[in-house]
Amino acid sequence: MELSFQMVMSQVMLGLNNGVFYAILSLGLAVIFGLLNIVNFAHGALYMLGAYVALLGFTSLGPLIGMPDFHLNYWAALIVAPLVVGAVGIVIEKTMLSRLYKFDHLYGLLLTFGLALIIQGVFTNFFNVSGDPYDAKPEILGGAVNLGFMMFPKYRLWVIVISLLVCFGTWFVIERTKLGSYLRAGTENPELVKAFGVNVPLMITLTYGYGVALAAFAGVLAAPIYSVSPVMGSEMIITVFAVVVIGGMGSIMGSIVTGLLLGMVEGFTKVVYAPASSTVIFLIMVLVLLVKPAGLFGRES
Amino acid sequence: MKKLCSKVALSVAVVALTSGMAGAAAKGVSDNVVKIGVLTDMSGVYSTLGGKGTQVGVEMAVKDFGGKVLGKPIQVIGADHQNKADIASAKAREWFDNEKVDMITGLLNSGCALAVQKLGGEKKKITMNTGAASTALTNDACTPYGIHYVYDTYALGKVTAEAVVPAGGKSWYFLTADYAFGHSLEANTAKFVTKLGGKILGSVRHPLSTADFSSYLLQAQASGAQIIGLANAGGDTTNAIKQAREFGIDKKGQKLVGLLIFDTDIKSLGLNVAQGMQFTSGFYWDRDKGTRDFAKRFYAIHKAMPTMDQAGAYSATMNYLKAIKAAGTDDPDAVMAKLKSMDISDFFAVNGKIRADGRMVHDMYLMEVKKPSESKGEWDLLKIVKTVPAADAFMPLSESTCSLVKK
Numbered sequence: 001m002e003l004s005f006q007m008v009m010s011q012v013m014l015g016l017n018n019g020v021f022y023a024i025l026s027l028g029l030a031v032i033f034g035l036l037n038i039v040n041f042a043h044g045a046l047y048m049l050g051a052y053v054a055l056l057g058f059t060s061l062g063p064l065i066g067m068p069d070f071h072l073n074y075w076a077a078l079i080v081a082p083l084v085v086g087a088v089g090i091v092i093e094k095t096m097l098s099r100l101y102k103f104d105h106l107y108g109l110l111l112t113f114g115l116a117l118i119i120q121g122v123f124t125n126f127f128n129v130s131g132d133p134y135d136a137k138p139e140i141l142g143g144a145v146n147l148g149f150m151m152f153p154k155y156r157l158w159v160i161v162i163s164l165l166v167c168f169g170t171w172f173v174i175e176r177t178k179l180g181s182y183l184r185a186g187t188e189n190p191e192l193v194k195a196f197g198v199n200v201p202l203m204i205t206l207t208y209g210y211g212v213a214l215a216a217f218a219g220v221l222a223a224p225i226y227s228v229s230p231v232m233g234s235e236m237i238i239t240v241f242a243v244v245v246i247g248g249m250g251s252i253m254g255s256i257v258t259g260l261l262l263g264m265v266e267g268f269t270k271v272v273y274a275p276a277s278s279t280v281i282f283l284i285m286v287l288v289l290l291v292k293p294a295g296l297f298g299r300e301s
Numbered sequence: 302m303k304k305l306c307s308k309v310a311l312s313v314a315v316v317a318l319t320s321g322m323a324g325a326a327a328k329g330v331s332d333n334v335v336k337i338g339v340l341t342d343m344s345g346v347y348s349t350l351g352g353k354g355t356q357v358g359v360e361m362a363v364k365d366f367g368g369k370v371l372g373k374p375i376q377v378i379g380a381d382h383q384n385k386a387d388i389a390s391a392k393a394r395e396w397f398d399n400e401k402v403d404m405i406t407g408l409l410n411s412g413c414a415l416a417v418q419k420l421g422g423e424k425k426k427i428t429m430n431t432g433a434a435s436t437a438l439t440n441d442a443c444t445p446y447g448i449h450y451v452y453d454t455y456a457l458g459k460v461t462a463e464a465v466v467p468a469g470g471k472s473w474y475f476l477t478a479d480y481a482f483g484h485s486l487e488a489n490t491a492k493f494v495t496k497l498g499g500k501i502l503g504s505v506r507h508p509l510s511t512a513d514f515s516s517y518l519l520q521a522q523a524s525g526a527q528i529i530g531l532a533n534a535g536g537d538t539t540n541a542i543k544q545a546r547e548f549g550i551d552k553k554g555q556k557l558v559g560l561l562i563f564d565t566d567i568k569s570l571g572l573n574v575a576q577g578m579q580f581t582s583g584f585y586w587d588r589d590k591g592t593r594d595f596a597k598r599f600y601a602i603h604k605a606m607p608t609m610d611q612a613g614a615y616s617a618t619m620n621y622l623k624a625i626k627a628a629g630t631d632d633p634d635a636v637m638a639k640l641k642s643m644d645i646s647d648f649f650a651v652n653g654k655i656r657a658d659g660r661m662v663h664d665m666y667l668m669e670v671k672k673p674s675e676s677k678g679e680w681d682l683l684k685i686v687k688t689v690p691a692a693d694a695f696m697p698l699s700e701s702t703c704s705l706v707k708k
Binding site for chain 2: 274275
């Protein structure tokens with residue numbers, strides 16, 4: 001296959017499109033790991049949950065509350081789904097995760113992995129595994145725009161723009177504001193921060209809630225592109241973890257940049273040698289771990 | 302020395318005689334129960350089109366048969382093979398050795414199906430495959446106890462190619478799932494496309510369970526082929542079709558053809574996206590009164606209409622039980638002999654016959670997805686465009702490489 005400029009540019013755009021999903025999901029993982037030291041394996045399941053909140057809000061909520069004509073539209077879902085899933089996350093943190101902070105990472109990992117399997121299992125029981133369509137894509141985002149080298153669907157362009165805004169917004173809050181500095185200090189030395197009158201447990205709970213809300217937000221963004229299915233999260237989560245490992249566990253900027261880059265690498269592999277596209281990220285992970293065990297952006301401890 | 306020889310000959314003769322007698326004496330039902338195992342994907346990507354619904358089909362058949370055969374009870378058990386061939390064959394081994402299972406059905410996923418059918422061949426146990434598609438099951442990998450009941454990649458490729466190529470779809474590009482099933486489906490379809498005067502411009506192999514097909518679709522688009530053939534299944538097919546619409550590929554004159562599509566996939570796509578697509582199926586619930594009656598009863602239990610795998614499992618079980626009754630025993634050799642000699646005819650199979658290689662041939666259907674305006678209900682998804690007679694749909698026995706076929 002000869003690589004024309006047009007071909008390469010199209011793949012870069014598509015890679016960027018996949019990359020923003022990796023970025024926004026691995027960002028949530030990085031925030032949670034950085035501040036809570038929890039390897040949140042339930043992230044994929046919560047991403048799926050976000051998509052289902054949007055889907056069910058559109059199709060089933062109206063009849064359920066006795067207003068058959070009521071549909072939760074896409075814009076509302078972008079706000080409601082992260083709130084709902086964030087609330088679920090807060091309940092999980094309060095009732096389960098908070099008991100595990102004093103133990104090894106492994107316990108948090110096992111707990112969240114178990115939760116992911118349970119959530120996915122319950123949804124598999126009630127919904128079509130091959131997915132259900134989410135038809136609530138707003139008119140204004142339909143159709144495609146001509147980028148010169150390709151016709152690119154407007155909706156995907158919107159996904160790229162809004163995801164980048166959310167990612168860099170999050171980075172800004174954590175790394176450049178006073179609130180962010182409390183957060184970072186709270187994980188470094190909770191006792192000391194408490195002494196200054198900051199409510200550290202509440203801060204941690206809200207952080208977990210925000211991290212999973214990001215996953216739900218990505219789920220809503222993904223719903224119109226892919227079918228909404230119970231396994232959409234588990235297919236994604238393994239790759240996203242590889243992204244986090246490559247970027248460096250807990251590094252905010254690292255997870256964003258690595259997510260975008262790896263999305264493009266993957267897209268490019270699909271043209272050069274398609275069968276390798278599902279493994280190329282893991283190959284890079286192996287190489288990075290050999291050369292720089294803390295990840296590209298990680299700090300050696 | 303001579304004496305020794307004759308002694309050996311004599312004992313051989315005695316053994317042969319007694320074992321022959323034992324064979325003849327094996328009347329009735331072994332272990333006082335006929336046990337049927339449903340081994341399929343109960344939780345993964347294929348669980349909607351097979352899964353619990355397949356077990357529901359089998360249980361309905363047992364109930365309709367009266368729950369007993371030759372005066373002995375019939376039992377149904379089920380298990381999840383998780384789409385892993387090693388789990389499938391371990392479970393089947395346990396069932397055959399310890400659980401006294403007489404027949405295994407379901408077996409979605411070609412990898413699992415091949416493993417279990419091979420085991421059944423070694424252990425003299427019947428396997429009636431309703432889920433998997435690979436033609437290897439009735440060719441190189443055929444066994445005297447293996448039956449391939451519903452469909453295969455040959456029939457899918459042939460019927461669809463014969464509909465699409467003469468209608469103008471001359472040049473093809475394949476998006477192929479990168480494992481045994483996808484390869485087999487691509488190869489079989491390509492063979493008929495070329496035979497009918499079409500041309501294969503290329504193909505791209507994608508990993509199983511790909512979420513984003515846009516890169517592959519752009520490659521297919523760049524090839525300039527009139528037809529983009531989807532040699533994959535389930536979520537891969539639906540994602541590819543959805544994203545092709547998103548990129549407006551169909552608007553530029555290229556057409557997508559799904560080579561294996563189930564009712565549940567159409568549900569997943571929605572009629573808006575899927576309308577007008579043609580594909581091949583072994584069964585549709587809304588074909589005639591018989592299928593509708595069955596579908597209605599199935600729906601009452603399972604809350605979804607039966608797919609060809611689920612309806613096929615009912616039919617396979619029913620005919621297996623009929624064969625036991627007719628043979629007067631559940632001895633696998635006698636039952637297989639009956640199955641291969643009787644007509645298979647019910648709401649599911651029209652003009653059905655089980656051949657020497659284990660292939661159950663029956664009429665196949667070219668389906669078309671309805672327009673949203675034509676659909677009158679949640680499950681009113683498809684119409685039958687053409688019925689393809691059994692003899693035209695499946696691989697002729699003369700082409701089968703199965704060692705059981707006498708040439």
